[in-house]
Amino acid sequence: MNTIDTWVARHRERAATLPGAALPWLTGHRRDAIDSFAAAGWPTSRLEAWRHTSLAFLDQQPLIAPEDAPHPATTLAALRADFDDGGHWLVFVDGHFEPTLSVRPPLPAGVTISALSEALARQPEAVEAAFGSAAGDDTAVVSSPYALNLALCSDGAFVHLAPGTALEQPLHLVFIGATGAADSHVRNLILAEANAEANIVEHHLGGGSTLGTVVTRVQAAQDARISHIKLQQQDEQSIHLASIEAEQARGSHFATHSLSFGARLARNDIRTRFDGEGCETLFNGLYHVDGRRHVDHHTLIDHARPHGTSREHYRGLVDGNARGVFAGRIIVAQDAQRTDAVQRCDNLLLSKMAEADARPELEIYADDVKCAHGATVGQIDDNALFYLRTRGVDETHARQLLTYAFAAEVIERIAQDALRRHARATLLARLPGGALLEELL
Amino acid sequence: MLKIDKLHAAVDGKAILNGLDLEVKDGEVHAIMGPNGSGKSTLAQVLAGRDTFEVTAGSVDWDGTDLLALPAEERARAGLFLAFQYPVEIPGVSNAYFLKAAVNAIRRHRGLPEYDAMDFLSRVKAEMKAVGMREEFLYRSVNEGFSGGEKKRNEVLQMALLEPKLAVLDETDSGLDIDALKVVAEGVNRLRSPERSMIVITHYQRLLDYIVPDRVHVLSKGRIVRSGGRELALELEQHGYGWIESGAGAAQAAGAAGG
Numbered sequence: 267m268n269t270i271d272t273w274v275a276r277h278r279e280r281a282a283t284l285p286g287a288a289l290p291w292l293t294g295h296r297r298d299a300i301d302s303f304a305a306a307g308w309p310t311s312r313l314e315a316w317r318h319t320s321l322a323f324l325d326q327q328p329l330i331a332p333e334d335a336p337h338p339a340t341t342l343a344a345l346r347a348d349f350d351d352g353g354h355w356l357v358f359v360d361g362h363f364e365p366t367l368s369v370r371p372p373l374p375a376g377v378t379i380s381a382l383s384e385a386l387a388r389q390p391e392a393v394e395a396a397f398g399s400a401a402g403d404d405t406a407v408v409s410s411p412y413a414l415n416l417a418l419c420s421d422g423a424f425v426h427l428a429p430g431t432a433l434e435q436p437l438h439l440v441f442i443g444a445t446g447a448a449d450s451h452v453r454n455l456i457l458a459e460a461n462a463e464a465n466i467v468e469h470h471l472g473g474g475s476t477l478g479t480v481v482t483r484v485q486a487a488q489d490a491r492i493s494h495i496k497l498q499q500q501d502e503q504s505i506h507l508a509s510i511e512a513e514q515a516r517g518s519h520f521a522t523h524s525l526s527f528g529a530r531l532a533r534n535d536i537r538t539r540f541d542g543e544g545c546e547t548l549f550n551g552l553y554h555v556d557g558r559r560h561v562d563h564h565t566l567i568d569h570a571r572p573h574g575t576s577r578e579h580y581r582g583l584v585d586g587n588a589r590g591v592f593a594g595r596i597i598v599a600q601d602a603q604r605t606d607a608v609q610r611c612d613n614l615l616l617s618k619m620a621e622a623d624a625r626p627e628l629e630i631y632a633d634d635v636k637c638a639h640g641a642t643v644g645q646i647d648d649n650a651l652f653y654l655r656t657r658g659v660d661e662t663h664a665r666q667l668l669t670y671a672f673a674a675e676v677i678e679r680i681a682q683d684a685l686r687r688h689a690r691a692t693l694l695a696r697l698p699g700g701a702l703l704e705e706l707l
Numbered sequence: 708m709l710k711i712d713k714l715h716a717a718v719d720g721k722a723i724l725n726g727l728d729l730e731v732k733d734g735e736v737h738a739i740m741g742p743n744g745s746g747k748s749t750l751a752q753v754l755a756g757r758d759t760f761e762v763t764a765g766s767v768d769w770d771g772t773d774l775l776a777l778p779a780e781e782r783a784r785a786g787l788f789l790a791f792q793y794p795v796e797i798p799g800v801s802n803a804y805f806l807k808a809a810v811n812a813i814r815r816h817r818g819l820p821e822y823d824a825m826d827f828l829s830r831v832k833a834e835m836k837a838v839g840m841r842e843e844f845l846y847r848s849v850n851e852g853f854s855g856g857e858k859k860r861n862e863v864l865q866m867a868l869l870e871p872k873l874a875v876l877d878e879t880d881s882g883l884d885i886d887a888l889k890v891v892a893e894g895v896n897r898l899r900s901p902e903r904s905m906i907v908i909t910h911y912q913r914l915l916d917y918i919v920p921d922r923v924h925v926l927s928k929g930r931i932v933r934s935g936g937r938e939l940a941l942e943l944e945q946h947g948y949g950w951i952e953s954g955a956g957a958a959q960a961a962g963a964a965g966g
Contacts, residue, residue: 648759653795655779656755656788657809657865658816664780667808671799671848678799 269325274304276449277417284420285383289390295399299416306410315409318591318623319533319562324505329448329476335501338442341472342367345440348688353435354379359442361420361450361478367440376428379437382453385424393424396455398483398511409535411507415479419453422481427462427490436465436495436685441480443472443504454482458490458518465493465682470508473501480508486518488542495523495685496534497692502557504529509536516542516571523680524551524580525689527696528559528588537566540574540602549578552676554696555588556616562591567609569602572632578609581676582624583669585616592641593625600631609639614646614672666699673697708732709774709873709904714765715929716746716753723749725929726765731873734901738915739908740940741926742948747908748792750926751877754906755789756782769873783809784816786872790862790879797849802861805849806831810868834867838894856887863894874898875906880914892917912944925951 277300286292308324309316338359346355356379357367363381373379378389385393398416423439441452456466468482478500486492498506506529512520526532538547553561567576582590592611613622624641646668654664673693680686694700709731716724723746731737741747753760754767756779767774774782797805811821822830832842838860850858859879866874876895880888895905895918907918915923915937923939924931932951933939943950 647795649795650797652755652757652779653791653797654805654808656783656791657805657869658780658783658812659808660780660812661778663808667800668797671797674799 269328270304270307272328273414273418274300280418280420284418286386286390286393289386289394291394292386292390292397295397296417298399299413300418303410303413303417306413309410315564315593318589319531319560321411321507324477335443335445335473338364338444338472339367341442342440345469345471348691349438349684351435351684353438354433355438355440356381356423357440357442358421358452359444360447361441361452363421374431374433376431377433378424378426380424382419382422382424382455385455392426392457393455396457396483396485397453398481409509411479411533412481412509412535415451415453415481415507415509418449418451419479419481420451422453422455425454425456425464425466427458427464429459429487430461431459432463433465436467436682438467438469440469440471441478443478443500449477451479452481454480456482456484456492456494458484458486458492460488460515461490462487463491465685466495467685468494468496468498470496470498470500470506473504476503477505478507480506482508482510484510484512484520486512486514486520488515489517490515491519493521493523493681495525495680495689497525497527497689498529498532499527499692500529500532502528502530502559506532508532508534510534512538512547514538514540514542514545514547517544518542519546521548521550521681523548523676524553524563525677525692526551526553526555526561526563527692528553528555528561530558531560531562533562533564535564537568539568540571543571544573545571546575547577548679549576549580550676550679551580552582552673552693553580553590554583554585554673554693555590556585557588558586559588560591561589563593565592565594567594567596567607569596569598569605569607571599572602573604574602574606576605576607576609578607579676579679580611581673582611582613582622583616583673584613584620584622587617587619589620590622592623593627594639595627596629596637596639598628598630598632598635598637602632603634605632605635605637607635607637611641612672613643614669615643616669663699666697667703670694670697670700670703708770710768712766712768714750714753714767715763716749716760717763718749718760722763723760723929724753724765727926727930729924729931731904731906733904734899735921736899736905736907736918738918738920738923738937738940739906739926739931740910740912740923740943742952743910745926746929747910747926748877749929751789751792751875751906751908754782754875755779755787780812783869784813786870788866788869788871788874790859790866790874790876792877792879792881794850794853794858794862796851796853798851800849801846802849803828803831803845806845806865806868809865813869831864831868834864837867837897838864839890840864855882856884859883859887859891860894863891867894867898872902873904873906875908877908878910879907880909880911888914889917912940915940927951
């Protein structure tokens with residue numbers, strides 16, 4: 267007995283009530299997607315891309331909706347207290363849009379921010395073009411969990427920025443797991459036309475949904491600038507499977523920051539492709555896992571066109587019996603001359619049983635390129651520890667300070683002040699001795 | 708007073724200090740000179756509490772306290788300061804944070820009120836001016852990307868802020884040009900006081916033109932083989948360390964260790 271049939275049944279039960287159920291192109295995509303998921307099953311370690319993160323256990327275990335999760339309004343209030351930016355907040359509970367919890371101030375002309383369900387009702391053609399399909403397109407991560415997402419996604423955000431428009435304040439997309447659902451599936455579409463600019467933040471909080479899939483697709487047209495941050499902090503039952511897929515036109519800039527503070531298992535597939543010359547991208551990430559948690563970042567930066575610049579920096583703090591996985595692939599196409607790519611992944615093991623895997627993969631077909639990469643797995647630097655101790659700082663505090671400092675370098679790359687402050691506070695709240703560190707900042 | 712008695716220390720089973728004796732009275736400045744590999748830096752690290760060195764015999768008494776029984780941080784709080792030969796870079800920790808954490812850890816131990824942010828800043832800025840450090844160094848990561856001279860100034864700045872009873876300066880002159888050397892030496896001289904002792908470790912006599920020691924000791928193969936006044940440093944400069952190692956200098960020094 268496995269759970270695949272259960273998922274197929276779920277699709278059958280929900281199909282008529284999912285948003286866009288009256289749109290033949292979408293119902294067709296969903297049917298193809300569930301077929302493709304059923305044929306492939308959950309990825310296991312036999313697949314290279316899932317070597318360290320098998321989902322085979324999902325075959326055996328039925329998902330059980332957990333009990334006591336805090337009320338979504340409580341979770342949301344705590345989060346919003348960190349921001350007084352007057353920005354847009356779209357809130358989703360267990361994958362369903364909650365208009366009553368959302369905050370939607372007036373938008374500049376040419377900017378659309380709506381729930382995917384709303385967009386499917388009002389402008390289905392715009393959604394169709396960006397939606398993706400189970401067969402995948404050039405940028406999609408073709409993997410069965412994301413096919414399942416397509417089949418079952420119940421909502422998400424739809425953002426459209428007309429040429430030259432800019433969102434002054436970050437757009438917050440809040441996904442809260444609450445009691446009552448064993449799974450949730452959201453799909454976000456972000457379409458930035460030429461010269462448009464926006465900061466978009468995904469907050470994934472709480473427990474509730476035992477299995478959550480998220481697909482975020484970004485299209486950055488010529489000279490658009492999109493900054494994306496994903497803050498993921500969930501309880502120890504949650505399984506979080508997320509894909510971020512970007513395509514960039516000439517001269518566009520895309521930054522994606524992933525702060526992954528655990529679930530039982532969190533997987534992030536992050537990729538971008540340069541479709542025009544002179545694109546820039548920043549992939550920046552921090553993961554902190556303890557207990558028996560597992561976090562995996564799989565990235566792909568496809569330098570398909572010349573004069574592209576990519577910077578990729580991931581850092582992991584791995585404690586307890588936890589495991590951190592990073593696999594970063596960079597492809598430099600034959601005509602992608604003058605590519606400048608840097609990739610680093612550094613891990614700090616905070617316990618004897620912690621484990622980290624870091625695997626860089628560079629495929630370079632052009633000859634005039636600058637590509638650097640490096641990966642480390644290590645412990646706190648003894649010299650730095652001793653130096654601090656000779657200045658009167660006790661060993662425990664010195665370790666905490668060095669751990670924080672290691673992680674903070676990732677956070678300092680977040681350009682937007684309020685988001686950086688929030689990320690820093692979130693990290694400090696998680697680290698032992700955080701309060702003491704905060705006092706000294 | 709610091710009294711080091713027949714100190715033996717080893718790293719990875721290899722003996723480096725072989726029965727070192729030294730007494731430093733309050734307010735005195737002692738210079739320790741010696742060739743590479745004689746054990747100078749090991750002595751500094753052992754005094755500061757580095758546990759990669761194993762003390763195999765001997766004792767260090769500091770005003771009635773068994774220094775070797777204390778962990779590094781407690782030695783620092785009790786007033787021991789080591790200026791590192793190679794100050795450590797700590798990416799991600801601002802110098803301001805680092806200095807404040809250090810100063811407050813030590814003030815707490817001494818029963819003094821901790822500085823608030825404003826008081827601390829005005830104090831640290833005054834001290835930075837004295838050692839010729841620009842204010843921007845407060846907001847940079849500890850020693851990261853600092854030049855050799857900037858790192859050493861940062862060490863002297865820390866010493867000034869932490870107001871130690873015993874300061875050990877491990878080759879603070881190495882890698883400095885003459886201007887930087889003068890600034891560092893001035894910083895050290897400013898801190899000389901009847902309550903504060905200093906051990907100045909150096910390979911070269913040059914530093915002792917600027918920091919005039921009360922006593923000079925020559926270290927060879929993990930022992931002090933000769934002690935004298937500041938003229939000993941000049942003698943060494945003339946003859947080179949070969950003079951000591953050949954035994955000629957050492958023979959004259961029998962029983963001369965101590966202050």
